[in-house]
Amino acid sequence: MKMKALASLVLATMAFATTASAQHQFIVNTKPGAAIQPTMYGIFFEDINFGADGGLYAEMVENRSFEFPQRLMGWNTFGNVQVNDANPAFDRNPHYVTLSDPMHHEKRTGIENHGYFGMGLKKGMHYNFSVYARTRGNANGRIRVELIDSQDEVIARQTIDIKGNEWTRYMATVTSPKTEPKGFMRVYLEGRNAVDLDHVSLFPADAWKGLLRADLVQDLKDLHPGVFRFPGGCIVEGTDLASRYQWKNTVGPAENRPLNENRWNYTFPHRLFPNYYQTYGLGFYEFFLLSEEIGAQALPILNVGLACQYQNDDRDAARVHVSLDNLQPYIDDALDLIEFANGSTDTKWGKLRADMGHPEPFNLQQIGVGNEQWGPLYPERLEKFMTAIRAKYPKMKIVGSSGPSPDDKDGKQFTYGWEQMTKLKADLVDEHYYRNQQWFMENVTRYDNYNRKGPKVFAGEYACHVTQPALPVPEGKNIFEGALYEAAAMTGFERNADIVHMATYAPLFAHEEGWQWRPDLIWMDNLTTVRTPNYYVQQMFACNPGTNVLSLTENKKPVTGQDGLCATAAYDKNTKQYIVKIVNTSAEAKDIEVTFKGVKTLPAGKVTTLHSDDPMACNTIKQKNNIVPQSATITPEGNVLRVKVLAKTFAVYSF
Numbered sequence: 001m002k003m004k005a006l007a008s009l010v011l012a013t014m015a016f017a018t019t020a021s022a023q024h025q026f027i028v029n030t031k032p033g034a035a036i037q038p039t040m041y042g043i044f045f046e047d048i049n050f051g052a053d054g055g056l057y058a059e060m061v062e063n064r065s066f067e068f069p070q071r072l073m074g075w076n077t078f079g080n081v082q083v084n085d086a087n088p089a090f091d092r093n094p095h096y097v098t099l100s101d102p103m104h105h106e107k108r109t110g111i112e113n114h115g116y117f118g119m120g121l122k123k124g125m126h127y128n129f130s131v132y133a134r135t136r137g138n139a140n141g142r143i144r145v146e147l148i149d150s151q152d153e154v155i156a157r158q159t160i161d162i163k164g165n166e167w168t169r170y171m172a173t174v175t176s177p178k179t180e181p182k183g184f185m186r187v188y189l190e191g192r193n194a195v196d197l198d199h200v201s202l203f204p205a206d207a208w209k210g211l212l213r214a215d216l217v218q219d220l221k222d223l224h225p226g227v228f229r230f231p232g233g234c235i236v237e238g239t240d241l242a243s244r245y246q247w248k249n250t251v252g253p254a255e256n257r258p259l260n261e262n263r264w265n266y267t268f269p270h271r272l273f274p275n276y277y278q279t280y281g282l283g284f285y286e287f288f289l290l291s292e293e294i295g296a297q298a299l300p301i302l303n304v305g306l307a308c309q310y311q312n313d314d315r316d317a318a319r320v321h322v323s324l325d326n327l328q329p330y331i332d333d334a335l336d337l338i339e340f341a342n343g344s345t346d347t348k349w350g351k352l353r354a355d356m357g358h359p360e361p362f363n364l365q366q367i368g369v370g371n372e373q374w375g376p377l378y379p380e381r382l383e384k385f386m387t388a389i390r391a392k393y394p395k396m397k398i399v400g401s402s403g404p405s406p407d408d409k410d411g412k413q414f415t416y417g418w419e420q421m422t423k424l425k426a427d428l429v430d431e432h433y434y435r436n437q438q439w440f441m442e443n444v445t446r447y448d449n450y451n452r453k454g455p456k457v458f459a460g461e462y463a464c465h466v467t468q469p470a471l472p473v474p475e476g477k478n479i480f481e482g483a484l485y486e487a488a489a490m491t492g493f494e495r496n497a498d499i500v501h502m503a504t505y506a507p508l509f510a511h512e513e514g515w516q517w518r519p520d521l522i523w524m525d526n527l528t529t530v531r532t533p534n535y536y537v538q539q540m541f542a543c544n545p546g547t548n549v550l551s552l553t554e555n556k557k558p559v560t561g562q563d564g565l566c567a568t569a570a571y572d573k574n575t576k577q578y579i580v581k582i583v584n585t586s587a588e589a590k591d592i593e594v595t596f597k598g599v600k601t602l603p604a605g606k607v608t609t610l611h612s613d614d615p616m617a618c619n620t621i622k623q624k625n626n627i628v629p630q631s632a633t634i635t636p637e638g639n640v641l642r643v644k645v646l647a648k649t650f651a652v653y654s655f
Contacts, residue, residue: 022593022642024554028569028580030598032548034498036570039227039297041490041542042504043220044461045287046233047278048264048517049510054116055524056216056509057282058207060127061113061185062275065199066095067259073275079109079189089132089167089198090256096198098136099143099189110188113200117513118182120526121147121155126205130171131187132255133162136194140164143197144190147174150182162195173205181527199255208293211286215529216509219522221294223535224542227502228296229368229460230287235278236301236371237308239263240320244303247337250283251352257283263308264516271516285353288341288362297365299399299502300337304370305330305381310404314377327381331388338364338393366397368460372432374403374413379420386424399458400426406433406443422454428501430460436467440485441585444560447496457499461506462486463519463534478519478532480627480648481615487537487650488561488583491568494541495558497549505538512621523621530619533627536610537650540629544579544608544652546570552580552594565590565645578602580653584645594641594653602636605655611646 045051053059062074071083079102088094102109113119121127127147135141141162146154158172176183185202189195203210208217231245238244243261250257257280265276284300291298305322312320322330336349341364343350353359369385370378378401386398402417421429433439447457464482486505493500510520521538523530550569552559559567564586570579578599584590596602608631619626634641634653645651 022591024563024565024590024592026559026567026592026594027553028578028594028596029551030571030578030596031550032571032573033551034549036494036497036546036549037226037501038545039502040493040497040500040545041538042225042227042229042296042502043223043508043521044229044233044504044506045231045508046506047231047235047262048233048507049520050116050273050276050514051507051509052282053277053279054514055511056212057279058203058211058213059279059281060115060119060202060204061200062115063277064201064279065090065093065255065259066097067093068275068277071095074113076112077110078112079107081109081111084196092256092258093199096196098194098196100136100194101192108188110186111197111200112184112186114184116526117511118150118526119184119202121149121176121178121180121183122204122527123176123179126173126175128171128173128203128205128210129158130169130199130201131160132167132169132198133160134165134167134196135162136196137165139193141193141195142190143195144188145172145174146186146188147176148184148186149178149180155180155183159190167198179527181525209289211281212290216522216524217290217293219529219531219535220290223294223539225294225296226542226545227299227504228287228291228294229299229301229504231284232301233371233461233506234308234310235263236303237263237306238303239267239308239311241303241307241322244307246333247284247300247302248333250280251285251340251356254281257281268516273514273516284337284340285356285358289358292362298341298362299366299368300364301368301371302334302337303330304373304378304385306370306373306377309373309375314375317377321377324380324384327384331385334367334369334385334389335392338367338389338396364396366399366427368399368430370401372404373401374417378417379424383424386426397427399428399430400424400455401430404432406431406435422451426455428458429455430458432461433459434461434463434465436465437481437485440464440489441561444488444492444566445558446489446492447500448492448558450496450499452499456501458501459493459503461504462489463505465519477618477620478521478523478534479616479618480533480612482519483533483537483610484583484585484615484648484650486534487541487581487610488566488585490537490541491566491581491583492560494568494570494581495549505534525621528621530621530624532619533610533612536627536629540608540610540650540652541581544581544654546572546577546579547574550578561585563590565592578655580641582643582645582651582653584647584649587647589644589646591644592642594643596639596641599639601638602641602655604633604635605653607632607634607643607651607653609646609649609651611649613648615648
């Protein structure tokens with residue numbers, strides 16, 4: 001879209017001539033109402049779509065510790081290469097490779113790794129290589145590390161001398177002279193002396209804290225999230241309990257964190273990734289660090305003693321789930337996690353946090369137990385967790401679940417879940433909804449009649465899955481239509497801020513070549529990221545949340561979809577700003593007059609709009625800025641704001 005057109009679009013949403021007659025008259029009562037929680041708009045991370053290994057976690061080597069069930073999965077080998085486990089460097093990751101003499105002066109021994117869908121190399125970027133190594137026998141050894149481009153040309157190399165037969169970490173830096181989206185790495189044995197190699201690693205030098213992709217961390221920071229839910233999602237449950245996410249396996253030295261199967265590796269036969277595992281290099285400690293970095297309250301989710309109920313029959317509960325009599329280790333995990341996050345350095349788990357580099361507490365305030373559980377198996381287990389947590393940590397907020405559906409169309413699971421969470425006095429109840437445009441529009445008023453005396457609401461997973469057969473959604477993409485209807489529903493979150501305390505879109509990340517679920521908030525390849533229209537909707541809400549709801553009405557009724565319009569208003573006590581959000585889902589522009597009762601004059605302000613003439617439009621790797629917010633100044637007349645909101649537009653006005 002050309003700049004002249006963009007300017008016209010913004011101006012069209014700003015104001016119409018004072019002589020025009022407004023189609024709609026909105027009244028804003030400027031008396032502050034219910035508080036809007038700082039956690040209202042946040043993010044949810046689950047390791048799906050290669051969101052961790054191959055995504056946010058910046059490690060470029062796949063199967064770096066040779067622990068995948070097929071030990072050399074992800075590796076090509078040549079010459080004399082063996083997998084061994086005698087006298088390993090790490091007891092929980094015992095396998096390593098031995099590179100030995102190929103027994104001919106014209107032959108070579110080595111290993112080759114293509115990473116996750118190739119290694120994205122950037123021109124001028126330094127890459128930090130590291131390996132744990134030792135020699136066989138008393139003689140020293142040597143290896144050569146090379147970066148290779150997609151044409152099989154060597155573009156960078158370094159040699160490393162291996163000295164002694166004790167496991168030692170060796171490091172080298174290689175610099176790419178070119179940008180290459182499909183590079184890879186080779187490690188050669190030089191000379192005749194055999195060497196053992198383990199935890200073969202390559203990170204870009206710009207990785208945040210040496211661990212996470214800098215561009216993805218920046219994407220998260222720019223969202224200004226108030227809450228960060230992790231690590232899932234269904235991986236908390238696991239296909240079976242053996243593959244559930246166990247936080248204690250994700251802390252301590254990364255080299256000795258045991259591998260775990262990712263439950264999404266073969267869940268979808270049409271998107272099969274048998275090489276999808278969790279190395280846990282991105283673990284609970286790193287999640288807490290990231291929460292601090294992006295300014296969000298952490299919300300860890302733990303297993304409640306149930307494997308995924310979608311994948312297991314509750315009638316076989318004795319075999320697939322943990323019995324009530326054997327639940328204590330799971331409860332202990334929850335108590336120990338709180339100690340890890342908040343405990344003093346003279347406690348077992350607080351000391352581990354300090355030893356990892358963070359002696360100060362993380363100030364954890366809330367914890368979720370269970371993901372999308374339903375039926376009587378869940379509340380009877382959750383109750384035991386809640387009793388133990390509240391006895392030891394009475395101020396800790398506990399988040400329960402209402403099940404996988406946002407209504408009772410699939411049975412009475414939703415109503416039953418809420419009844420049980422209310423009975424147990426959970427602090428918040430996690431609701432999930434992946435539905436179409438019609439459902440989102442119908443549910444703008446969803447929370448208007450919720451019980452104000454019960455638990456608060458956490459919209460923990462939601463996204464508009466567009467259904468419009470005449471206009472098929474581009475494969476794997478997020479289209480503007482979905483983002484617009486999410487914005488409409490979010491006006492309902494804000495208007496009901498007295499009961500809706502948190503909301504997180506899902507899923508967060510997706511790799512262009514490794515996705516299994518769509519839509520997703522942020523897309524990536526190995527070199528760059530894409531902020532979707534849905535991302536910008538989240539950002540516009542999170543950057544303009546306000547501290548208190550203001551009443552916004554038309555004809556004394558909330559604006560909840562009449563004539564395709566949804567609107568809400570807020571006041572920010574900290575910045576002394578009035579904020580109005582208007583969503584026009586209709587196919588026609590709307591002239592709107594907004595009167596602010598209780599003030600005489602509004603100062604000049606700012607309007608930010610998100611618009612597309614094409615509801616199927618999306619942002620892509622090659623065209624990142626098809627749909628981006630546009631901002632301009634706007635001047636009210638006294639206490640009246642007159643605007644024209646274009647068709648298919650989300651606009652935020654602040655004064």
